Amino acid sequence: MADGMINLTIDGAPVSVPAGTLVIEAAKQAGVLVPHYCYHPGLPVAGVCRMCLVEVEKAPKLQIACATTVTEGMVVKTQTAPAKAARQSVLEFLLINHPLDCPICDQAGECELQDFVFQEGQARTRYAEFAKRFNPVEDFGPDVLYVPNRCILCTRCVRYMEDIAKEPVLNVSERGDRAYIGIHPEARLDHPWAGNVVDLCPVGSLLSKDFLHKARAWELDKTASICTGCSQGCSITLDTRDEVVVRVRPRPNLDVNRYFICDHGRMHYKWMNRGDRIEAPLVRRDGELTATDWNEALDRVVGILRGASGKAVALVSPGVSTEALAAAKRLLSGFTWSGAFQVVMGEEAPLPGVPNLALRAERAPNAKGAEQLGYTRDYAAAIAAAKSAAVVLVLDDPDCAVATNGALIYLGTVLGEDAACRRAEVILPIANVAEEEGTFTNRDGREQRYYQAKPAPGMAQPAAWVLGQLVTTLGLAAVS
Amino acid sequence: MGFPHKPHPRETVVLSQFFGDADARTLKGWTKRGGYEALAQALKMDPVAVTDVVKESGLRGRGGAGFPTGLKWSFMPKEKKKAHYLCVNADESEPGTFKDREIMRWTPHALLEGSAIAAHAIRAEVVYIYIRGEFTEPWTIMERALAEANAAGVFGSIKIYLHRGAGAYICGEETALMNSIEGKRGNPRIKPPFPAAAGLFGLPTTINNVETLAAVPHILKRGAAWYKGLTLSNPKSTGTKLFSVCGHVQRPGNYEVTMGFPLKDLLYDMCGGPPAGRTLKACIPGGSSVPILTREETEACLLDYEGVVEKGSMLGSGGVIVFDDSADMVYQIMRLARFYAHESCAQCTQCREGTAWTTKIMERILAGQGKTKDLDLLLDLSENMTGKTICVLSDSCAAPIVSGIKKFRGEFEAYLGGKRQPVMVG
Numbered sequence: 001m002a003d004g005m006i007n008l009t010i011d012g013a014p015v016s017v018p019a020g021t022l023v024i025e026a027a028k029q030a031g032v033l034v035p036h037y038c039y040h041p042g043l044p045v046a047g048v049c050r051m052c053l054v055e056v057e058k059a060p061k062l063q064i065a066c067a068t069t070v071t072e073g074m075v076v077k078t079q080t081a082p083a084k085a086a087r088q089s090v091l092e093f094l095l096i097n098h099p100l101d102c103p104i105c106d107q108a109g110e111c112e113l114q115d116f117v118f119q120e121g122q123a124r125t126r127y128a129e130f131a132k133r134f135n136p137v138e139d140f141g142p143d144v145l146y147v148p149n150r151c152i153l154c155t156r157c158v159r160y161m162e163d164i165a166k167e168p169v170l171n172v173s174e175r176g177d178r179a180y181i182g183i184h185p186e187a188r189l190d191h192p193w194a195g196n197v198v199d200l201c202p203v204g205s206l207l208s209k210d211f212l213h214k215a216r217a218w219e220l221d222k223t224a225s226i227c228t229g230c231s232q233g234c235s236i237t238l239d240t241r242d243e244v245v246v247r248v249r250p251r252p253n254l255d256v257n258r259y260f261i262c263d264h265g266r267m268h269y270k271w272m273n274r275g276d277r278i279e280a281p282l283v284r285r286d287g288e289l290t291a292t293d294w295n296e297a298l299d300r301v302v303g304i305l306r307g308a309s310g311k312a313v314a315l316v317s318p319g320v321s322t323e324a325l326a327a328a329k330r331l332l333s334g335f336t337w338s339g340a341f342q343v344v345m346g347e348e349a350p351l352p353g354v355p356n357l358a359l360r361a362e363r364a365p366n367a368k369g370a371e372q373l374g375y376t377r378d379y380a381a382a383i384a385a386a387k388s389a390a391v392v393l394v395l396d397d398p399d400c401a402v403a404t405n406g407a408l409i410y411l412g413t414v415l416g417e418d419a420a421c422r423r424a425e426v427i428l429p430i431a432n433v434a435e436e437e438g439t440f441t442n443r444d445g446r447e448q449r450y451y452q453a454k455p456a457p458g459m460a461q462p463a464a465w466v467l468g469q470l471v472t473t474l475g476l477a478a479v480s
Numbered sequence: 481m482g483f484p485h486k487p488h489p490r491e492t493v494v495l496s497q498f499f500g501d502a503d504a505r506t507l508k509g510w511t512k513r514g515g516y517e518a519l520a521q522a523l524k525m526d527p528v529a530v531t532d533v534v535k536e537s538g539l540r541g542r543g544g545a546g547f548p549t550g551l552k553w554s555f556m557p558k559e560k561k562k563a564h565y566l567c568v569n570a571d572e573s574e575p576g577t578f579k580d581r582e583i584m585r586w587t588p589h590a591l592l593e594g595s596a597i598a599a600h601a602i603r604a605e606v607v608y609i610y611i612r613g614e615f616t617e618p619w620t621i622m623e624r625a626l627a628e629a630n631a632a633g634v635f636g637s638i639k640i641y642l643h644r645g646a647g648a649y650i651c652g653e654e655t656a657l658m659n660s661i662e663g664k665r666g667n668p669r670i671k672p673p674f675p676a677a678a679g680l681f682g683l684p685t686t687i688n689n690v691e692t693l694a695a696v697p698h699i700l701k702r703g704a705a706w707y708k709g710l711t712l713s714n715p716k717s718t719g720t721k722l723f724s725v726c727g728h729v730q731r732p733g734n735y736e737v738t739m740g741f742p743l744k745d746l747l748y749d750m751c752g753g754p755p756a757g758r759t760l761k762a763c764i765p766g767g768s769s770v771p772i773l774t775r776e777e778t779e780a781c782l783l784d785y786e787g788v789v790e791k792g793s794m795l796g797s798g799g800v801i802v803f804d805d806s807a808d809m810v811y812q813i814m815r816l817a818r819f820y821a822h823e824s825c826a827q828c829t830q831c832r833e834g835t836a837w838t839t840k841i842m843e844r845i846l847a848g849q850g851k852t853k854d855l856d857l858l859l860d861l862s863e864n865m866t867g868k869t870i871c872v873l874s875d876s877c878a879a880p881i882v883s884g885i886k887k888f889r890g891e892f893e894a895y896l897g898g899k900r901q902p903v904m905v906g
Binding site for chain 2: 045046047048049050051053061062064067085086089090092093094096097126127130152153155171172174175176177178179
């Protein structure tokens with residue numbers, strides 16, 4: 001065994017973990033999920049829900065797995081009668097004042113209270129005739145509602161705001177069974193990273209107003225993706241219902257965003273569902289843009305490229321995949337090439353408790369990838385160069401104010417009524433980030449894959465596929 | 481000796497010698513009575529030597545747990561790398577206990593002197609005395625005494641601060657007390673780390689009870705052997721202890737006796753027994769958090785740490801609550817449960833929900849609406865509330881329930897069977 005490793009047994013399975021590991025984390029390695037509420041790997045340990053009680057050989061009483069550090073030769077048993085009975089009693093205590101309104105609760109289906117009661121709870125309450133505690137719903141912030149009746153006081157939200165967001169506006173108010181999560185009377189839960197409390201809440205007590213009553217958890221399909229809100233490149237999950245993106249949630253990634261995403265990223269999905277999409281390839285026929293099939297459209301582009309020579313300019317969005325950006329460059333490799341992109345800027349908003357994590361000023365996911373391929377930030381120069389270029393390729397930049405004497409080819413998801421790119425010879429419909437698989441390179445140069453969450457509308461295809469078809473047809477070699 | 485009582489001949493008056501003597505409150509008066517000699521003596525000694533004397537004396541914590549004081553002091557880091565703190569737990573709020581209050585009221589300098597000696601022993605620069613918020617008179621007296629002693633420069637480089645609690649019972653729990661001093665919500669902390677490793681402000685801290693520290697000057701002055709000799713039964717329990725007796729006795733008050741003194745003699749000889757025409761029914765020997773004793777157990781109980789445990793309870797804080805045959809045990813136990821439900825800090829699930837649920841069931845029983853299964857339910861809830869939480873508040877709520885049902889089941893059943901008039905529970 002390596003130095004500094006501790007050997008222990010969990011439910012009969014031997015595991016070896018670094019010194020200082022908590023039993024609850026060591027158990028995960030043994031394939032054992034110890035039921036818990038207050039513990040969260042991204043937050044300081046509180047040890048208050050008392051749900052993760054397990055038996056540790058030689059300990060005089062049950063220990064909480066979340067606050068017990070592994071020791072050499074430790075024997076942990078999670079399934080003994082006393083441990084199970086203790087956890088069952090915690091569940092009973094948690095449920096006596098719980099409204100059991102799962103049928104109207106957004107958390108139902110992904111609720112840890114439901115899950116663990118189903119797993120180890122008892123079928124009936126002994127609380128019987130007593131009235132349940134009642135407190136009205138509170139509006140905590142721009143996107144957060146607090147439903148105190150469902151709260152189990154795990155304090156994850158309080159600890160997150162205090163130790164991670166470092167804006168301690170939440171607290172535990174009152175004592176005993178009157179306790180509830182309180183908010184500073186003059187504060188709002190409006191920190192740019194406040195939305196994480198909704199994900200952290202193990203029950204349906206903290207809810208997103210944006211997602212309120214939108215879908216049931218079991219109707220959702222989940223797809224691993226990368227946030228397009230800025231150049232940080234947080235790992236996210238796109239939740240889709242009936243091929244519509246309805247929610248964005250953080251996907252744990254210890255190297256980038258740990259367990260969190262910012263509210264900007266969380267809300268940055270509605271455009272993925274836009275209905276005003278380009279759904280068919282369009283070619284200019286007798287001066288008019290006319291819908292056609294892919295064969296004719298691609299043939300038209302091949303014809304343009306074969307018939308042209310000299311200068312080519314690519315004006316690209318820093319929000320398209322690295323694959324598409326590379327293919328676009330390769331497609332124009334027979335020309336004197338120049339490429340550029342422009343980035344929308346905003347205010348930077350760090351999450352103080354996590355190093356190197358912020359909503360970045362640069363609000364695009366793949367500027368770094370574009371830069372690495374040779375695209376420049378000198379957008380104005382590229383626009384100027386486009387005027388005299390033989391071919392101008394615009395890649396998903398619908399607001400691009402381009403004017404050229406050469407042939408304009410536009411690949412995009414949308415195009416406004418008055419867009420300059422309406423003057424294109426060929427317009428090719430492409431998929432957006434939720435509709436394709438691809439790669440982004442974040443600001444730190446980390447290449448990250450995202451996956452397809454829903455189908456593209458109409459005849460739209462991933463840009464990398466479209467450009468790839470053209471490259472293949474033209475028989476172009478890879479460019480360095 | 482409980483002011484205004486005169487000392488009973490069978491008392492061993494050490495801590496309470498000057499109760500009722502207003503002159504002892506002043507620095508001059510205290511010095512005249514031999515005060516601060518022990519401190520001067522201690523400051524000349526090596527801290528380890530002071531600790532050794534206390535260790536040798538057998539002094540154990542008077543706050544409730546009975547942990548050996550010298551041993552506790554010796555847990556502080558041997559090599560001092562960071563600031564050390566001494567916390568003094570003067571948040572005496574255990575129902576039935578009022579000994580620390582009298583120590584602070586009459587002999588504030590005894591506490592200050594003991595605190596300074598302890599601070600020297602653990603090499604702490606700063607002492608925080610956390611005084612219960614409701615103790616207005618002791619607070620004023622302590623403030624005055626501290627100002628006087630500071631003006632005279634009695635403590636040298638040791639700084640003593642008074643910190644006033646805000647009325648939460650749980651702040652008497654040692655780590656909750658530290659959180660409270662730090663300005664945080666008074667919630668007990670998970671242990672480990674223990675205070676000696678990471679206590680107040682995350683630094684090595686020792687916390688002692690008022691009565692414990694008040695005994696320290698006497699030990700230094702008269703020697704460990706003298707203190708060790710103050711025992712009537714088990715040599716593991718030494719010294720004198722103040723017992724606050726309240727409830728159905730003719731002369732309630734504070735009584736100081738040698739460890740191992742018979743509880744029966746305390747109640748009958750010193751306190752005059754139950755009121756005329758009444759007989760003893762039950763007794764809680766160590767503050768409301770310990771199991772209830774029956775008359776038989778009470779009359780056979782010796783007042784030291786081991787003796788009370790032998791009878792099925794604990795010495796605790798020495799708050800003796802006496803019930804005569806007129807007491808309604810069901811009602812009394814409900815009142816205790818209600819107290820714990822009110823004071824639960826709400827961190828741990830079992831305590832937050834369990835204390836309140838227990839109270840509701842007790843109220844239902846008293847209201848004549850109890851169910852036959854309620855007693856088993858109460859016992860089961862108590863079992864689930866014992867030994868599973870961060871601190872022992874939950875266990876404290878369960879203790880009187882379990883012992884009460886076990887020992888006075890008939891009274892519970894009288895309510896359940898409709899044989900006793902329901903009680904309005906306000």
